[in-house]
Amino acid sequence: MNYSKMWTNRCFALILEVLITITTFLVVKHLGIDHFKHKFRINCMEKTLHKIGENERVIVINNMMRADDKQNKEDISLLVQGDISKLHYVPQLAQLWEGPIEAVFYHTNYADLDRVVSAIIQLRYCFSHIRKHVTWHFVSPSQNDEVCKEEVNIAPHLSFCDDGDSACENHESSCEFFFAKLRNNLTDPGLDVNYWFPVNVLRNVARNNTKTDWHLTLDIDLVVSESMRERFLNFAKRNGVFNSLSKPIYILPGFEFTSDSDDLPRTMEELFYHYYITMGLRVFHEWCKTCYHHTNYELWLKSCQNQQLKGKTDIIVSHYVQWKSSFEPYIIAPNTIPMFPEQFQGYGYNKISQSYETALAGYKFAVLANAFVVHHGWKSPTEGIKKLQLKHNSIIWEKLKRKLHKQYSNRLI
Known part of the structure; x- marks a missing residue:
């Protein structure tokens, strides 16, 4: 028996396992995720706004997920906002703009933030332009003195795929499957036609977070x-x-x-x-x-x-x-x-x-x-x-x- 070769192979396997673990740790740390507990860590602040004469608090999460690329001050940031049912517009915008984007999304149900975070993580996984250029922010009304959570649970990777879906077996098909589901299924029931949408709050959140000296503010569906x-x-x-x-x-x-x-x-x-x-x-x-x-x-x-x-x-x-x-x-x-x-x-x-x-x-x-x-x-x-x-x-x-x-x-x- 060649003990030298066996120990060499075993050492090589251990080194490879360590490298994979370190790489995985660095990736999930970069995304802000606790890999083992499926937690996503966020920073919060609260602000007051006025709506039809009565005070309403909103939770603002700045830089919930940052773009990979660094920004140059002599550049233009695209500032976009919308509700979560319009997340599917982001990939096309990111591809056309090819530069820094501050994206602010609104959801009436803060308790549903877990699912929103999961969707954004999968958008980053599927679209390189989003990973490189889009920094994400989140706004939601604070109801019943709800405290801004410092971390949220997220669904495991590719949670939009059901068990046994053959479409989720590889990167390309799984991303197509996820995007189709995102376009049709991610909605906010609280945003009916009678909702008073705080659009300028979202626009200012994007503006306050831009790192460039110039900007273009658009609604997400342009x-x-x-x-x-x-x-x-x-x-x-x-x-x-x-x-x-x-x-x-x-x-x-x-x-x-x-x-x-x-x-x-x-x-x-x-x-x-x-x-x-x-x-x-x-x-x-x-x-x-x-x-x-x-x-x-x-x-x-x-x-x-x-x-x-x-x-x-x-x-x-x-x-x-x-x-x-x-x-x-x-x-x-x-x-x-x-x-x-x-x-x-x-x-x-x-x-x-x-x-x-x-x-x-x-x-x-x-x-x-x-x-x-x-x-x-x-x-x-x-x-x-x-x-x-x-x-x-x-x-x-x-x-x-x-x-x-x-x-x-x-x-x-």
């Missing part, structure tokens, strides 16, 4: 045009945007696509095709003439078409616009612009209020050519509970306008 971040950074370097003292902010024209599929227009060629030929694309909030039409879409389309005829696809400034009543464009902006007023909840004035104060503060609105955002599906006119929310928020809006006029020395725009 997508950006192809390579937008990279092309804007090139534009910024060519024009000294990051060192500018002229207070510019940059408008991205918004559109709506008739389908809620992932096959949205991403290039100018695709935008022209669906806008002029299939008629499946229309201006964002077509029925609200004051919300986005001040962008001057006709001039923008002509500018983009002229660039296409010249064979140029670089992002440039198409034209400048003045802020007008109810204007709420999607903007790439420095972190020096005003925050979102958190007294607005539900539908109406939540974005207009911030846009208005930004204009009062002296920022100039430049519309970018060869860049745009698209919403999944066509928006519907205000109806039902939205009318009540709009009426309520209009009262808050009038009070805020008077306050802002005094704050900015009665400046009018």
